[in-house]
Amino acid sequence: NGVFGSHEYTGVKKITEKTLIKSYSGAHVHAVAHLVNLVALQTDIPIPRVQEVVTTPNGGGVIVMDFIKGAKQLGEVWKNMSWWQKLKVALTLREYLDALRKIQYPHSDRVGNPFIVPRFRMRLEGLQFGDYDVPPPRSTKRRLATFIRSYSRSCRRTVRRLPRYLFDTLVVTHNDLNMRNILVDENGTLWIIDWDWAGFFPPWFEYYAARTAAKKDKEDED
Numbered sequence: 001n002g003v004f005g006s007h008e009y010t011g012v013k014k015i016t017e018k019t020l021i022k023s024y025s026g027a028h029v030h031a032v033a034h035l036v037n038l039v040a041l042q043t044d045i046p047i048p049r050v051q052e053v054v055t056t057p058n059g060g061g062v063i064v065m066d067f068i069k070g071a072k073q074l075g076e077v078w079k080n081m082s083w084w085q086k087l088k089v090a091l092t093l094r095e096y097l098d099a100l101r102k103i104q105y106p107h108s109d110r111v112g113n114p115f116i117v118p119r120f121r122m123r124l125e126g127l128q129f130g131d132y133d134v135p136p137p138r139s140t141k142r143r144l145a146t147f148i149r150s151y152s153r154s155c156r157r158t159v160r161r162l163p164r165y166l167f168d169t170l171v172v173t174h175n176d177l178n179m180r181n182i183l184v185d186e187n188g189t190l191w192i193i194d195w196d197w198a199g200f201f202p203p204w205f206e207y208y209a210a211r212t213a214a215k216k217d218k219e220d221e222d
Contacts, residue, residue, distance in 0.1 A: 075179030
């Protein structure tokens, strides 16, 4: 699944023992790198460090980042964990989410990744948005609320009646937490990867996205 993951993603390749690159076909590359750097600057959450961003002639780009040696996806090791280890994972993830919600950024009043250049016609990314014509990044809170209430198949019964004030506060949200995007290294440290869909969303959006991902994974298994 790579380290960042997106519809803009075109490939991940390990180039040294400590480094890998991920290529993009669109202008999303700089926005993802800036957001990852923001998380790295204001939190202690273990995430792959962005070493460099290289723009390609076709308008895409490459992110050069750290490779986490010996790490496995949480889904690979979950069944073999003790109840105490699983509890520790849950508590650690809660600490990570608390840290994300404390991140400060001057332009955090718009939905999505604030580093995306407005002139690029893109859409918000996330499994919970389905295949609908979702609002573009940097949309207003009102537009997101209207979309969630009206069009999202995965939450129609539970979310459409939510009052608008639940959309008033926006916090940094990973927006794709699942068993593949959480790595466990050789020391038991939890790493969070795949930040392509991250951005500023309502605080409850993290749970909403994770629940949607878990539901999809279960459907794929069946």
